[in-house]
Amino acid sequence: MLEIIDLHAGIADREILKGISLTVRAGEVHAIMGPNGSGKSTLAQVLAGHPAYEVTGGSATYDGEDLLALPPEERAQKGIFLAFQYPVEIPGVTNAYFLRAAYNEIRKSKGLDEIDPMDFADLVEERLRLVDMDREMLQRAVNAGFSGGEKKRNEILQMAVLGPRLAILDETDSGLDIDALRVVAHGVNSLRRPDNATIVVTHYQRLLNYIVPDRVHVLAGGRIVKSGGKDLALELEARGYDWLVEAAPAGVAGAAV
Amino acid sequence: MTVHGFLDDFSKFAADHGRNPEWLLPVRRAAIERFGERGFPTTRDEDWHFTSAARIADAEFVSLAAGGGDVRAADLEPFTFGATDWTQLVFVNGRYTPELSAVGALPAGVRVASLADALREGVPAVRERLTSLAALDHGAFVALNTALFVDGGFVHVPANVVVERPIHLLFVADADGASGAAHPRTLIIADRHARATIVESYVAVGDPMYFMNPVTEVVLADGAHVTHLRVQRESERAYHVGTTQAHQGRDSKYSSFSFATGAALSRTNIYTVLAGPGGEVTLNGLYMADGTQHVDHQTRIEHVAPNCTSHEVYKGVLDDAAHGVFNGKVYVHPEAQKTDGKQTNNNLLLSPDAHIDTKPQLEIFADDVKCTHGATVGQLDENALFYLRSRGLGADDAKTLLTYAFAADVVQRIDEPAVRDALETLARERFVGAMPAGVG
Ligand SMILES: Nc1ncnc2c1ncn2[C@@H]1O[C@H](COP(=O)(O)OP(=O)(O)O)[C@@H](O)[C@H]1O
Numbered sequence: 027m028l029e030i031i032d033l034h035a036g037i038a039d040r041e042i043l044k045g046i047s048l049t050v051r052a053g054e055v056h057a058i059m060g061p062n063g064s065g066k067s068t069l070a071q072v073l074a075g076h077p078a079y080e081v082t083g084g085s086a087t088y089d090g091e092d093l094l095a096l097p098p099e100e101r102a103q104k105g106i107f108l109a110f111q112y113p114v115e116i117p118g119v120t121n122a123y124f125l126r127a128a129y130n131e132i133r134k135s136k137g138l139d140e141i142d143p144m145d146f147a148d149l150v151e152e153r154l155r156l157v158d159m160d161r162e163m164l165q166r167a168v169n170a171g172f173s174g175g176e177k178k179r180n181e182i183l184q185m186a187v188l189g190p191r192l193a194i195l196d197e198t199d200s201g202l203d204i205d206a207l208r209v210v211a212h213g214v215n216s217l218r219r220p221d222n223a224t225i226v227v228t229h230y231q232r233l234l235n236y237i238v239p240d241r242v243h244v245l246a247g248g249r250i251v252k253s254g255g256k257d258l259a260l261e262l263e264a265r266g267y268d269w270l271v272e273a274a275p276a277g278v279a280g281a282a283v
Numbered sequence: 284m285t286v287h288g289f290l291d292d293f294s295k296f297a298a299d300h301g302r303n304p305e306w307l308l309p310v311r312r313a314a315i316e317r318f319g320e321r322g323f324p325t326t327r328d329e330d331w332h333f334t335s336a337a338r339i340a341d342a343e344f345v346s347l348a349a350g351g352g353d354v355r356a357a358d359l360e361p362f363t364f365g366a367t368d369w370t371q372l373v374f375v376n377g378r379y380t381p382e383l384s385a386v387g388a389l390p391a392g393v394r395v396a397s398l399a400d401a402l403r404e405g406v407p408a409v410r411e412r413l414t415s416l417a418a419l420d421h422g423a424f425v426a427l428n429t430a431l432f433v434d435g436g437f438v439h440v441p442a443n444v445v446v447e448r449p450i451h452l453l454f455v456a457d458a459d460g461a462s463g464a465a466h467p468r469t470l471i472i473a474d475r476h477a478r479a480t481i482v483e484s485y486v487a488v489g490d491p492m493y494f495m496n497p498v499t500e501v502v503l504a505d506g507a508h509v510t511h512l513r514v515q516r517e518s519e520r521a522y523h524v525g526t527t528q529a530h531q532g533r534d535s536k537y538s539s540f541s542f543a544t545g546a547a548l549s550r551t552n553i554y555t556v557l558a559g560p561g562g563e564v565t566l567n568g569l570y571m572a573d574g575t576q577h578v579d580h581q582t583r584i585e586h587v588a589p590n591c592t593s594h595e596v597y598k599g600v601l602d603d604a605a606h607g608v609f610n611g612k613v614y615v616h617p618e619a620q621k622t623d624g625k626q627t628n629n630n631l632l633l634s635p636d637a638h639i640d641t642k643p644q645l646e647i648f649a650d651d652v653k654c655t656h657g658a659t660v661g662q663l664d665e666n667a668l669f670y671l672r673s674r675g676l677g678a679d680d681a682k683t684l685l686t687y688a689f690a691a692d693v694v695q696r697i698d699e700p701a702v703r704d705a706l707e708t709l710a711r712e713r714f715v716g717a718m719p720a721g722v723g
């Protein structure tokens with residue numbers, strides 16, 4: 027579904043991703059872990075198409091198509107969803123309006139008519155239950171004045187409504203208490219299907235108790251320095267990242283699949 | 284040179300006694316003399332540094348005192364807020380047009396009329412109040428209006444009367460008014476504890492070039508509440524210089540909103556005097572301009588009496604090479620203790636060539652006051668744009684939505700739902716498709 031080969035990207039002459047290779051197949055859950063500043067969010071944003079980042083080398087193919095050539099909205103329309111580490115506040119635009127606009131844009135891109143507002147209300151109602159959110163939030167402006175936890179849940183709500191094929195969750199667990207974490211994990215797990223895939227970016231192993239990954243990758247210094255099965259996360263929990271970061275020789279691209 | 288043109292207009296006009304009650308003539312003479320002496324303001328004059336009146340001063344305008352025009356009811360539909368039960372006076376090229384107007388059900392004692400009719404009838408309140416607020420020291424354009432006005436709106440709400448539905452004064456220009464100058468004069472009087480909502484619109488059918496120079500005086504007696512919504516949607520080739528002067532008694536409440544989106548050059552002055560203790564004023568506004576439009580707002584809140592409150596939020600959205608000016612003055616007299624004043628002006632520039640000169644000005648001569656002000660100038664937030672696009676919205680739609688969201692916040696403060704909804708739609712559609720890709 028997603029194949030990244032030797033991806034280099036950065037911002038303003040500064041290289042942040044220094045050769046990332048990663049293959050994600052339909053039905054899989056991949057976890058990307060690593061210390062702060064290692065480039066996890068950069069990878070997520072580059073995959074979603076943030077214009078501030080410049081791709082300087084390598085490729086990313088999504089369903090056989092050159093992902094990097096697509097503007098962000100087309101990536102979204104083709105089923106890529108990024109749950110932001112720092113969801114953006116949009117005062118003046120209600121969640122209700124935003125959700126419906128996004129949903130309809132995706133339908134339009136598939137040549138479908140706009141959804142009937144009543145049907146959409148039913149869909150949202152059901153998805154709200156999934157993430158245990160109050161419908162009253164629909165009339166609030168997108169993320170404006172939301173607590174950290176509310177913002178993260180709102181990302182999962184959007185994901186649940188839009189139903190992406192490839193979801194990238196960037197530290198959706200950070201700052202959540204254990205109950206909220208369970209809610210988020212439950213949301214993600216109930217949306218899993220054999221034909222979609224999830225990349226879970228996290229700093230902590232904790233979330234992976236609830237969303238069990240097929241593969242775990244460690245990102246450090248803009249490279250994947252180690253990949254393994256779900257046990258790797260436990261090992262990282264026990265030993266920290268230092269042993270990996272130090273072991274990665276500078277200038278050598280870490281290989282990982 | 285067209286100072287002389289206007290002086291000529293006046294000589295003809297002064298000869299026409301039918302339009303000039305005895306008491307008004309000396310006022311007009313003093314005004315035209317002042318105008319003749321001083322002429323039009325230049326960018327060296329205070330408050331005119333960022334707006335040049337040269338395009339108005341150098342043009343030759345014909346007098347529209349005689350009226351005329353070819354506006355049909357259907358032409359007005361886009362400008363009437365979908366309202367069918369409002370009192371609406373329509374002025375075509377500056378003159379009252381009864382065929383297009385409708386006086387709805389009004390409470391006993393409320394008077395809504397054309398100013399020309401009220402003058403002809405010799406209504407005492409007109410004689411007492413007209414030209415009492417907007418006087419000679421208001422500068423060239425008010426002087427010109429005072430000398431030359433022929434018509435306009437007259438609204439008088441007696442004590443303790445509440446007018447539920449808005450009263451709409453709709454000034455329309457059309458091709459018959461091309462190259463003309465009109466100076467509508469409006470007088471609004473709310474007696475003690477009276478309440479009313481006045482909507483004042485300046486619009487055009489087609490895109491004639493003309494000069495609209497209205498002056499509106501608003502008298503709020505003690506305890507009166509007046510909501511005053513001003514909508515400037517002139518032709519994009521027009522020049523508009525409008526002045527509103529309010530005067531507020533004790534415990535009165537004046538809520539003003541100014542929406543300015545039309546005209547090649549517009550200048551809107553909104554002034555109020557808080558003359559009695561406990562008065563409240565809200566001056567809000569939104570300007571949206573593109574192309575080479577120039578849009579200037581000047582506000583002045585004069586805290587004369589103690590314990591008064593003023594709140595002001597103006598927002599501006601400027602695209603292409605549009606030029607905006609905002610100058611908000613809050614003047615607190617030495618006696619105006621316990622003044623609570625708050626002013627903000629936020630601007631969104633959609634293009635690198637758009638420009639804003641914003642200058643909040645506080646002049647405080649009392650010591651026990653709470654006054655704040657602030658101005659911001661920014662572009663659309665890159666991260667917000669990306670956030671919307673990452674959910675599937677196209678780049679243009681994302682820009683339109685964020686622009687609308689920026690503007691909507693101040694529009695949503697309008698209490699009158701029909702006007703609020705109409706302005707929300709205007710704000711949403713103002714830049715649709717007009718925003719170039721790659722901005723911000
Ligand atoms: N927009 C940006 N501008 C400048 N530097 C950035 C930007 N985004 C990321 N970086 C830098 O790139 C490095 C990786 O950041 P990030 O991808 O956010 O790491 P992580 O998500 O793993 O904590 C950091 O040193 C960070 O400062």
Ligand SMILES: [Mg+2]
Nearest residue numbers: 066067111197
């Ligand atoms: Mg991060």
